[in-house]
Amino acid sequence: MKPCRVWLLTAVLAPGLGWAHAFLQHAAPAVGTRVSVAPTRLRLWFSERLEAAFSRVEVVDAHGRSVAAGPLHPAADPEELVIPLQQLTPGVYRVRWKAVSVDTHVTRGSFTFTVDR
Amino acid sequence: MSGLPPIWLTALRVLTIAGSLLPLGGWAMWLLSQPAVAAHDRLWGRLRQQTGAASGLALVAGVGWLAAVSVQLAGAPPALGTVSAQWSAVLWQTAFGRAWMLRCAGLFSLLMLAVPRRRPRPVLAWLGLAAAALAAASLSLASHAAAASQRWRLFADLAHVLAAALWLGALPLLAAMLYGDGAEPARAQRVIRRFSRMGVVCVAVLAFSGGVNASPLGLSAAVWWGSGYGRMVLVKIALFSAMLGLAAYNRWRLTPCLAGTEARAAMQALRRSIGAELLLGAVILMVVGMLGATMPPHTAG
Numbered sequence: 126m127k128p129c130r131v132w133l134l135t136a137v138l139a140p141g142l143g144w145a146h147a148f149l150q151h152a153a154p155a156v157g158t159r160v161s162v163a164p165t166r167l168r169l170w171f172s173e174r175l176e177a178a179f180s181r182v183e184v185v186d187a188h189g190r191s192v193a194a195g196p197l198h199p200a201a202d203p204e205e206l207v208i209p210l211q212q213l214t215p216g217v218y219r220v221r222w223k224a225v226s227v228d229t230h231v232t233r234g235s236f237t238f239t240v241d242r
Numbered sequence: 243m244s245g246l247p248p249i250w251l252t253a254l255r256v257l258t259i260a261g262s263l264l265p266l267g268g269w270a271m272w273l274l275s276q277p278a279v280a281a282h283d284r285l286w287g288r289l290r291q292q293t294g295a296a297s298g299l300a301l302v303a304g305v306g307w308l309a310a311v312s313v314q315l316a317g318a319p320p321a322l323g324t325v326s327a328q329w330s331a332v333l334w335q336t337a338f339g340r341a342w343m344l345r346c347a348g349l350f351s352l353l354m355l356a357v358p359r360r361r362p363r364p365v366l367a368w369l370g371l372a373a374a375a376l377a378a379a380s381l382s383l384a385s386h387a388a389a390a391s392q393r394w395r396l397f398a399d400l401a402h403v404l405a406a407a408l409w410l411g412a413l414p415l416l417a418a419m420l421y422g423d424g425a426e427p428a429r430a431q432r433v434i435r436r437f438s439r440m441g442v443v444c445v446a447v448l449a450f451s452g453g454v455n456a457s458p459l460g461l462s463a464a465v466w467w468g469s470g471y472g473r474m475v476l477v478k479i480a481l482f483s484a485m486l487g488l489a490a491y492n493r494w495r496l497t498p499c500l501a502g503t504e505a506r507a508a509m510q511a512l513r514r515s516i517g518a519e520l521l522l523g524a525v526i527l528m529v530v531g532m533l534g535a536t537m538p539p540h541t542a543g
Contacts (some may be wrong), residue, residue: 147389173389178335179315204391227337227389229311 147173147226156236163213174203179225182208215242254307261300266374267411268292274436286361288418293356297349341383348377378407402451409444427505481526488519
């Protein structure tokens with residue numbers, strides 16, 4: 126048996142080779158919603174367990190100015206990211222997130238929410 | 243969403259996985275074969291080669307994998323002088339890093355155990371088995387199953403990894419008994435029968451845990467036939483089934499002949515059959531390579 130064939134066979138049957146990704150499941154404030162009271166923190170829940178040390182969340186206002194960015198607050202739920210927010214003034218805010226799942230795959234996304242007057 | 247994984251990252255990952263899986267079955271096979279082939283020093287030489295090559299490859303590829311993952315997580319290559327800080331953060335603050343260190347501990351232990359030319363005492367052989375199990379199991383700790391919400395998927399993946407490692411890693415030693423001038427049919431038959439008992443358990447565990455791992459795909463025909471990922475999994479299952487068919491042929495048709503008058507012919511047939519299994523395995527590798535770059539349909543939304 127040639128050694129290279131053994132390597133091939135070994136790699137073939139290695140489980141867990143499928144690359145999957147952490148997707149945003151829901152958020153608070155929720156995606157695309159309007160809130161009457163400015164939130165004091167932003168919470169994001171994903172479809173997989175995350176590496177908080179390498180995940181990032183940034184919130185920018187309508188002018189593109191960053192109003193909140195990491196470090197992330199530790200969350201009891203390994204699938205959740207939490208970031209504190211300063212007192213937000215009324216307006217539209219965009220959330221940009223980068224999630225690193227435990228299998229080291231990186232996903233990115235963004236959404237908006239609005240703080241009403 | 244990130245793009246497809248770069249081919250070189252996939253290659254490093256596959257090499258690390260292959261090198262980490264292979265020793266376990268080798269050491270298990272060594273322990274299984276002991277009473278039957280106590281005088282078969284060539285087998286220990288083969289296990290030393292297998293352990294050294296596999297562990298060395300996994301360690302070297304693993305360093306490359308760590309470097310690649312560090313860059314991937316940080317989003318950019320580290321500036322000069324910050325490599326150690328970046329690697330340290332990955333090693334201590336991620337499941338991947340902790341699994342990487344466990345794997346290195348197992349692989350280094352295996353390298354040390356494979357240094358002596360004399361056959362190991364039983365306690366050292368069991369230690370080798372434990373170190374190999376550690377190296378293999380570490381693969382699950384930062385796998386997709388480890389990232390899943392349901393913890394039972396991690397345990398299913400661990401079982402899958404260990405069963406695959408036991409089965410596949412045993413093949414080279416099994417082959418060593420069928421090749422070369424020292425190949426002895428009756429001796430090979432005794433060991434193959436022991437291997438078969440382990441193999442039956444491994445196949446059962448592989449089938450069950452494989453089903454568990456695939457369970458997120460559900461039973462919808464649209465998912466299996468309507469997505470590239472599902473079709474590739476079906477192809478992989480078909481190829482794997484063919485390999486199992488060959489293994490069954492080896493076990494129930496050819497192995498009994500090793501004790502008869504056609505023992506030499508049976509050994510030749512076994513060699514061909516193993517070659518065919520390996521060819522199927524190579525095709526499966528290509529399928530797995532494509533699977534690795536394809537989004538599972540259940541998360542495509």
